Amino acid sequence: MNDARNAIERLVALLSRLPGVGKKSAGRMAYHILDADPAYARMLAEELAGFHAAIHRCSICGSFTETDPCPVCSDPGRDSSIICVVERAQDVRVIEESFGNGTSTEFRGLFHVLGGLIAPLDGVGPDKLSIGQLLSRIRSGAVKELILALNPTIEGDTTALYLQKILKDYPVEVSRLASGLPVGGDLEYADRLTLSRSFRGRIKV
């Protein structure tokens, strides 16, 4: 902790390793922390110190949780016949936050975190993902529908295709999130691929 640089530069160097934080914003953050009540830095330090120890992977769905199974998997009010398959644990949080933690009608099912996407160029094959666990959840449970909530990227498409193929022999319905124009977006700024998907996925009104 005590190298030659001073405390401000050390904190700036650490903060600028956070995503989306450059050296300038890390500097602003450090001075903001200095100007703020010391209790703030203390609380942040405490949370960070205990962060990794407090958070585990849910043994059922693979999302980050403090309890095992996670609150979603252990909630009897959730519809266990629908599983939403996501790439990363943070995707669970995005969906839960958007839909009011399962209280909205949009999605009240469970989750499954793949832990990545198939990316042959990066050496990530299907064996690196938690597909085996997903299949045993399907086999053992009353799962009727799988919603693939994978990013509309080459890796997401590849993984979705792979899952569709191996899931053909299982009695589950498989769907994928619609891809198209973002709400509030402008045709003018849509790229060709997004536009083409929004045409192919057009909905009768």
Next chain:
Amino acid sequence: MNDARNAIERLVALLSRLPGVGKKSAGRMAYHILDADPAYARMLAEELAGFHAAIHRCSICGSFTETDPCPVCSDPGRDSSIICVVERAQDVRVIEESFGNGTSTEFRGLFHVLGGLIAPLDGVGPDKLSIGQLLSRIRSGAVKELILALNPTIEGDTTALYLQKILKDYPVEVSRLASGLPVGGDLEYADRLTLSRSFRGRIKV
């Protein structure tokens, strides 16, 4: 520290109090920290825990420092006849970083941190700023020039005018940083006031 929300939400809430960090980027940061080596969270926690205790105000210039006087004030290689007057301690860092910590020819003088700008509407009068200390530095030392490096805002202008007035009786030259178009900027995007300043401050070529 242990309220009902889980560790991720508590960290997200704390991180989103940082400047320029919304709830979404705080979430990305929290998951980044989870994915990273636990040593990173530990180092960040340690720096934050000791941060306020390590940093003091320099008793001469008022900037943040671990030693007193600060490295700039105690550097015999700096030109003590020039003092650059700034609003906040972080401005010292910006100028030092830009000019290679006094190794460039642009600025090799000392600093004085006012600790704010005159803002009558916010109840900040000249008495709230370290103007008395600045005057005694001028009286006791061999100060020949003051560079007012205050933001080109109403508060910065007011403070600069006030300083110019009270410094009239002192044998020091007072200047202010040039205001005008940013380098690499475009006339098209300059606001009227900036453009008008760049006209008034035009330089013969």
